Amino acid sequence: MLSLTDVSVAYDGVVAVHDVSLEVPDGSILAVLGPSGCGKSTLLRAVAGLEPLTSGGISFDGRAVDRLPTHKRGFALMFQDGQLFAHMTVARNVGYALRLRRRPGIQRVHDLLSLVGLEGYADRLPATLSGGERQRVALARALAVEPRLLLLDEPLSALDAGLRERLAVDLRKILHAAGTTALMVTHDHDEAFQVADQLAVMRAGRVVQSGPIDAVWSAPADEETALFLGYARVLSGSAAATVLAAVGSGRESRVGPASSVSLALRRSALVADEHGRLSGTVESARATPEVLRLVVDVRDVGLVDAVAPRDSHWGPGEQVRLSVDPARVAPVGTNLD
Amino acid sequence: MRRWLTLALLAAGPVLVVAVFFVLPVGGMVARGFVSDGVLDPGGVLQVLARPRVARVAWFTVWSAAAATAISVLLGLPAAFVLHRLALPGRKMIRAALLVPFVLPTVVVGVAFRLLLGEAGPLGFLGLDGTPVAIVIGLVFFNLAVVIRAVGAAWESLDARPAEAAAALGASPVQVWWTVTLPALRPAIVSAASIVFLFCATAFGIVLTLGGVRYATVETEIYLLTTTLFDLQAAAALSVLQLVVVVALLGLAARLRAVPDATAARTSSRPRRIRSGDVPALAVTVLVLGLVAAPIVTLVLGSFRTEAGWSLGNYRALTGVGSNDALLVPVTEALLTSVRTAVDATWMALLMGLAVAVLVTRRSQSRSERRVRSLLDGFFMLPLGVSAVTLGFGFLITLDRPPVDLRDSALLVPIAQALVALPLVVRTLVPVLAGIDDRQRQAAASLGASPWRALLTVELPVVWKPLLAASGFAFAASLGEFGATSFLARDDNPTVPIVIFRLIGHPGELNFGMALAASVVLAGTTAVVMLAVERLRVPNVGAF
Numbered sequence: 001m002l003s004l005t006d007v008s009v010a011y012d013g014v015v016a017v018h019d020v021s022l023e024v025p026d027g028s029i030l031a032v033l034g035p036s037g038c039g040k041s042t043l044l045r046a047v048a049g050l051e052p053l054t055s056g057g058i059s060f061d062g063r064a065v066d067r068l069p070t071h072k073r074g075f076a077l078m079f080q081d082g083q084l085f086a087h088m089t090v091a092r093n094v095g096y097a098l099r100l101r102r103r104p105g106i107q108r109v110h111d112l113l114s115l116v117g118l119e120g121y122a123d124r125l126p127a128t129l130s131g132g133e134r135q136r137v138a139l140a141r142a143l144a145v146e147p148r149l150l151l152l153d154e155p156l157s158a159l160d161a162g163l164r165e166r167l168a169v170d171l172r173k174i175l176h177a178a179g180t181t182a183l184m185v186t187h188d189h190d191e192a193f194q195v196a197d198q199l200a201v202m203r204a205g206r207v208v209q210s211g212p213i214d215a216v217w218s219a220p221a222d223e224e225t226a227l228f229l230g231y232a233r234v235l236s237g238s239a240a241a242t243v244l245a246a247v248g249s250g251r252e253s254r255v256g257p258a259s260s261v262s263l264a265l266r267r268s269a270l271v272a273d274e275h276g277r278l279s280g281t282v283e284s285a286r287a288t289p290e291v292l293r294l295v296v297d298v299r300d301v302g303l304v305d306a307v308a309p310r311d312s313h314w315g316p317g318e319q320v321r322l323s324v325d326p327a328r329v330a331p332v333g334t335n336l337d
Numbered sequence: 338m339r340r341w342l343t344l345a346l347l348a349a350g351p352v353l354v355v356a357v358f359f360v361l362p363v364g365g366m367v368a369r370g371f372v373s374d375g376v377l378d379p380g381g382v383l384q385v386l387a388r389p390r391v392a393r394v395a396w397f398t399v400w401s402a403a404a405a406t407a408i409s410v411l412l413g414l415p416a417a418f419v420l421h422r423l424a425l426p427g428r429k430m431i432r433a434a435l436l437v438p439f440v441l442p443t444v445v446v447g448v449a450f451r452l453l454l455g456e457a458g459p460l461g462f463l464g465l466d467g468t469p470v471a472i473v474i475g476l477v478f479f480n481l482a483v484v485i486r487a488v489g490a491a492w493e494s495l496d497a498r499p500a501e502a503a504a505a506l507g508a509s510p511v512q513v514w515w516t517v518t519l520p521a522l523r524p525a526i527v528s529a530a531s532i533v534f535l536f537c538a539t540a541f542g543i544v545l546t547l548g549g550v551r552y553a554t555v556e557t558e559i560y561l562l563t564t565t566l567f568d569l570q571a572a573a574a575l576s577v578l579q580l581v582v583v584v585a586l587l588g589l590a591a592r593l594r595a596v597p598d599a600t601a602a603r604t605s606s607r608p609r610r611i612r613s614g615d616v617p618a619l620a621v622t623v624l625v626l627g628l629v630a631a632p633i634v635t636l637v638l639g640s641f642r643t644e645a646g647w648s649l650g651n652y653r654a655l656t657g658v659g660s661n662d663a664l665l666v667p668v669t670e671a672l673l674t675s676v677r678t679a680v681d682a683t684w685m686a687l688l689m690g691l692a693v694a695v696l697v698t699r700r701s702q703s704r705s706e707r708r709v710r711s712l713l714d715g716f717f718m719l720p721l722g723v724s725a726v727t728l729g730f731g732f733l734i735t736l737d738r739p740p741v742d743l744r745d746s747a748l749l750v751p752i753a754q755a756l757v758a759l760p761l762v763v764r765t766l767v768p769v770l771a772g773i774d775d776r777q778r779q780a781a782a783s784l785g786a787s788p789w790r791a792l793l794t795v796e797l798p799v800v801w802k803p804l805l806a807a808s809g810f811a812f813a814a815s816l817g818e819f820g821a822t823s824f825l826a827r828d829d830n831p832t833v834p835i836v837i838f839r840l841i842g843h844p845g846e847l848n849f850g851m852a853l854a855a856s857v858v859l860a861g862t863t864a865v866v867m868l869a870v871e872r873l874r875v876p877n878v879g880a881f
Contacts, residue, residue: 048505070504071512077505083498087520096516097506145507 001025002047002149002183007056009039009046016042018205019056024149024183024198029175031196031213032185035228039205040185041153047183048077048151060148076147080154082138084126090137091122097145105144112140115174132163139171143178150175152184156191168194189230193217201225218330226264226332232305234332236262239301246277247324262332265304267293269328272308276323280304285314296320344706347696348713351689358752359720362731363580369734370573385574391558395578398554401469402537405476409533410526412477412628413484415621421489423615424608431626432489433871437864438629439482442817444834445856447546448841449632450475452639452853459635469552475543478632480533481625487532491525510614535586539579539724542819542834546841555579556726560823563730576727583723633860640853644846651847651854659840659848665829668836668855675832675859679815681751682758686811689755690762691804693717697763698770717763720756725820729753733824750832753821758811765807766800773799802873809870813863833859 002024009017016039024030034040045051047058049070058066065073076097084093091109098105113119116136126134135155142150155171156164172195175182186192192199193213200210201221209221220226223234235243240263270278272294280298285308287293292308306322308314370382385391420428420435438446452458454466465471495518503517504510541556548554553561555575562572611619643650655668664671697714720728732753773795781791819834826835833855840852 045501048501050501050504069510070501071507071509074507075505076507077502079498079502083496083502085499085503085517085520096503096508100507100512141506151505 001061002181003059004043004047005057005059007043007046007058008054009042009051010054011042015054016205017046020202020205020207021056022200022207022210024181026181027179028198029172029180029182029184029196030198030200031192032183032200032202032207033189033192033228034185034187034202036187038202040187040202043202044077044151044153044183044185047149048075049073050077073149074147075149075151076142076145077151078135078138078142078153078155081158082126082134084134084137084141086126088126089122090118090124090126090129093126093137094140094144096141101145103145108144109140112144115143115177116140117170131159132167135159135167136170139174143174143180146178146180148181150180150182152182154186154188154191155184157186157188164188164191165194171195189228201228203228220264220330220332222333223262223264226330229264230266231264231330232267232269234262234264235301235304242298242300243278243304243324243329246322247326247329264330264332266328267305268307269325270296270298270304270306270322271325272306272312272314272320273323274321276321278322278324280320280322282314282316282318282320284316294320296322298322341706344696344709347692351692351696351717352713354689355717355720355756358732358736359723359728359756362728362735363723364731365735366573366576366727366731367580369569370577381570382574382577385571386578388571391571391575394553394555394558394575397469397552398538398556401473401476401552401554402534402540405473405480405537406530406534408473408477409480409484410530412621412625413481413529414488414526415618416481416625417485417489417492419615419618419622420485421493422608423611423618425611428608432485433868435482435485435625435629436867436871437482437633437860438478439480439486441479441860441863442819442834442837442856443479443540443542444546444819444837445636445817445860446475446478446632447543448837448852448856449636450478450543450547451841453632453635460631467547467551469548472544472547472552474628475547476537476540478628479540479543480536481629483533483536484529485625487529488522488525491522495521531586531589535583538586539583539726541724541726542838546838556724556820559726559730563733563824569734572730576730579724579727636853636860637857640850640857643850651850652858654847654851655854655858659843659845659851664831664836664839666831668833668851671831671833671836672855672858674830675816675834678751678754678832679812681748682754682815682818683808683812685751685755686758686762686815687804687808690759690766690807690811693759693763694766694770698767717759720759725753725757725818726824728756729821729824732821747830750822750825751815753825754815754818755811757818757821758814761810761814762807765803765810769800769803770796806870806873809866809873813866813870816859816863816866 002022004020004022007017007020008015018039020043022030022032032040032043042051046053049065049068053066056066057064060073084090085096088096090113092099094112095105095109098108109122110119113121116139118133118136118140121129121133121137126137129137135158139155156167159167168191175195184192184195196213198211199213199216200207201216202208203224209216209225217229220229220231223236226234240261243263243265244261268291278298278301280296280301283295283297283303285292285294287310289310291310292312292314294306294308294314296304296306298304306320308320314320370385371377371379416435419425420432425431450471451466454460454463454471456466458466465474499521500513500517503513508516538554539556540554541560544552544554545557545560548557555578559572559575559579562568562575640651641647641649655672657667658664693713697710697717699710732749736749777795778791781794782788786794817834818832819838822832823835823838826832831839837852837855837859840848840855
């Protein structure tokens with residue numbers, strides 16, 4: 001298990017990582033999610049031993065590692081763009097760490113290449129590979145000596161959207177198959193959800209929320225976190241209460257003291273529904289391949305996003321009734337402890 | 338059609354100049370070797386090459402150059418690392434200072450080393466004066482800067498992440514160096530080493546002042562054969578030999594340089610803090626600084642020492658002609674001649690270099706156009722392949738009769754110096770011009786800018802600094818040029834390096850003191866020019 005205790009890192013006096021404490025249990029994958037410049041990459045480099053800590057400690061299985069040089073930590077780091085050694089073939093790249101340890105590895109290299117779906121690529125040079133293939137090789141190289149911890153720096157963000165989705169699924173499958181403990185940083189919440197089990201949200205050098213991925217997802221700590229997790233709007237006060245009142249089926253409406261809570265809405269949280277409890281005026285409508293996206297001015301709430309079936313027709317100025325999909329709203333700030 | 342016309346117009350001037358002042362002299366020199374008494378006589382060349390002394394000279398040239406290259410690389414690598422990768426206080430100053438030896442006039446360096454290693458010098462107890470070791474050390478002194486600059490620039494822009502990736506995979510610092518860093522640096526190291534070898538093998542002034550008659554390289558042997566023994570056929574034969582070897586070496590260097598270094602993703606990484614593991618590299622850097630500083634300090638101190646103790650006497654004597662009439666003109670007049678010549682050489686080199694650089698970097702529209710441009714590119718690099726001595730010798734034997742009779746022209750020396758400086762100018766400008774995205778010009782044109790206007794908008798802002806740097810570099814190179822000038826300068830109108838050489842050849846303490854003082858003045862001037870150039874921060878100056 002990797003434990004970070006009050007880790008701080010500063011560059012030239014500027015604090016990039018501030019008192020971060022995290023744990024990654026054996027065999028699980030923790031994603032550190034945050035906007036660019038939030039210090040997540042610095043945190044990863046500190047764990048790898050590439051940046052010295054200003055204060056705090058890093059330990060693995062109870063043993064402090066923060067004084068060890070990078071190559072003695074037994075971790076492996078996979079860079080955003082792979083960082084394959086361009087002068088070595090794919091097989092030599094993958095076998096690099098094995099050769100460092102003087103372990104025979106031809107069979108292991110071939111096993112790894114087939115694990116990442118690149119049989120027959122052994123003698124290719126990195127320059128002849130596509131971006132996705134390069135990342136697969138980088139992954140195989142990082143897994144070669146079964147590192148006790150795999151560090152992933154935005155492993156998929158250099159790839160285009162379709163490839164990213166496919167590789168994310170593969171990545172999760174491969175990591176779980178190998179039983180690898182992994183720490184990954186990313187700015188893309190989709191990537192985090194597709195790969196990780198645990199999530200830590202980082203902002204301005206601090207971890208603002210962490211926990212199992214579903215827990216974080218269903219109860220963001222604050223408005224900014226909610227927006228970063230992909231929620232479209234955050235309502236508060238009476239607007240939140242009105243939407244909350246419309247949640248669910250029957251008469252039991254009246255939300256008591258909890259009406260002070262804020263509510264995060266995904267873009268598809270409100271659905272056009274003639275039996276819906278909310279009503280408003282359509283401001284604009286835009287067709288997408290799957291649904292019709294509306295912006296609706298809802299009475300007592302204000303402007304919100306809503307969706308309607310692809311084949312319905314809505315135009316600006318029309319009155320619409322909306323119902324709330326409870327799975328697509330989340331209370332904000334209730335989880336603060 | 339208009340493209341071809343522009344191309345032809347742009348090419349005509351430089352092509353003509355290089356043809357008359359390079360191809361003609363070198364061709365004449367080659368012909369002199371193969372033709373004796375009006376008959377083709379290739380056997381004569383072979384006979385010369387079979388002389389035992391020639392074999393000895395050739396062998397000495399090769400091994401001294403190889404030794405100096407190896408030492409330069411071994412000392413230069415750690416220093417390049419320290420000065421370009423570590424957060425060492427004052428490293429920019431040190432880097433600028435290390436550039437000075439490279440442009441110091443070779444004669445000055447020779448004088449400095451004789452002073453340092455001579456019997457009365459601070460290192461006289463080593464007994465190195467007049468030995469081949471002294472020559473090798475002198476060559477190292479010159480070329481360390483080349484290694485540090487070329488490799489340092491590559492190292493500085495080397496992406497640190499592959500090394501970090503290797504460390505994260507469990508590679509120790511030594512393993513990272515052998516498996517990742519060295520392969521990435523190899524093109525830069527090989528290219529620097531081949532250029533250094535070339536410089537060492539064609540070194541002239543330093544060998545002549547340190548080696549005398551006993552230890553001659555091919556270069557100094559040509560000089561001796563021409564000026565002292567008047568054996569022109571033998572000199573020509575040696576020149577041909579050198580031409581062949583140097584062109585082959587240059588071709589090899591170009592091929593090695595052309596190795597695509599895909600490893601080197603170019604980024605600029607922050608210098609890192611000094612760690613305890615850096616101590617050996619730091620120690621080597623201190624040694625390098627000592628090696629560079631010792632001769633210069635000795636030279637400066639020596640120039641203030643006269644028979645009457647410490648004084649400015651040697652400097653005051655520069656207005657005279659030395660004891661026993663060592664010179665025909667006062668040193669101060671030679672200094673004026675030097676500056677005037679260097680100014681002329683600079684504008685010539687700049688004008689030609691700019692035309693050549695524009696010519697070879699313009700995008701070609703057809704395959705034949707591309708072929709013409711790359712042919713021209715190779716043509717203008719020719720002067721780099723021929724030693725200054727060969728050039729000066731060629732001038733001497735071909736430009737003294739019609740169609741080109743420049744025997745008495747004041748332009749002869751500047752032209753020779755401009756040709757020597759031309760590759761430096763081209764090498765500085767080409768990467769800059771080639772780096773301009775063609776679409777910038779197209780954008781300017783599409784917004785309504787005429788070609789001239791586009792030139793002002795797009796090229797000028799990028800090019801003026803490198804242009805200034807190139808002129809400084811050409812000026813410094815001309816100021817210290819000795820090889821070609823020693824053949825061409827007339828006795829009553831010498832440049833300072835010639836005067837220095839003459840002064841150390843004449844007996845008398847005053848003469849030697851004056852040589853030191855003149856060396857300090859010349860070195861100071863070039864150093865100031867080079868430091869000004871360094872402040873312009875043009876990346877390619879001094880990179881070959």
